[in-house]
Amino acid sequence: DQQVKQNSPSLSVQEGRISILNCDYTNSMFDYFLWYKKYPAEGPTFLISISSIKDKNEDGRFTVFLNKSAKHLSLHIVPSQPGDSAVYFCAAQEGYGGSQGNLIFGKGTKLSVKP
């Protein structure tokens, strides 16, 4: 029933190390995948996206990898910083013929980066 799954509710990482957040999906019609970060009492903020025709997209410390055959994507943060501590949501978007561009979200993974 859940089209976008984040199976790890939480992740704890030491400052300076790599954080890897995982996401699985079931719908092969998704055209884009997005990652959002959310701090308490704030709205989600966009981090990075990837097209379904790509396998990697990089933006500074953030890299998203897409394995389309496995219907799996991951967000790598390196090096991790204490300010990265937040809930990370994976989201998927169908294309023009689908859900009009609205996003389907996973339940989120709470990342804690320890100094």
Add this chain to the structure above:
Amino acid sequence: NAGVMQNPRHLVRRRGQEARLRCSPMKGHSHVYWYRQLPEEGLKFMVYLQKENIIDESGMPKERFSAEFPKEGPSILRIQQVVRGDSAAYFCASSRGLAGLSGANVLTFGAGSRLTVL
């Protein structure tokens, strides 16, 4: 500040009352989306609107919930006869929409309105 503005940030209602949540999209955005986040859950899509039109309300409960985005003024999510299960954070997001878009439809979110039903 040209971000997505939501108000009120916090709203307390008793069972049976009505709740109205308002959202002004980001400047230059004409597409508005409403999402609901229940405790320990992700964001669930509710409704997608353009000015004066509901484009997709497939995520909206069939009863008690309605949304509008008038020609003038903010988008409003209205919940009639609230029940305890309506307690949640309601997020509004806006975008330029898909027309002519070559990349992802990045939604910009507001800070949310937290509804508590007593």
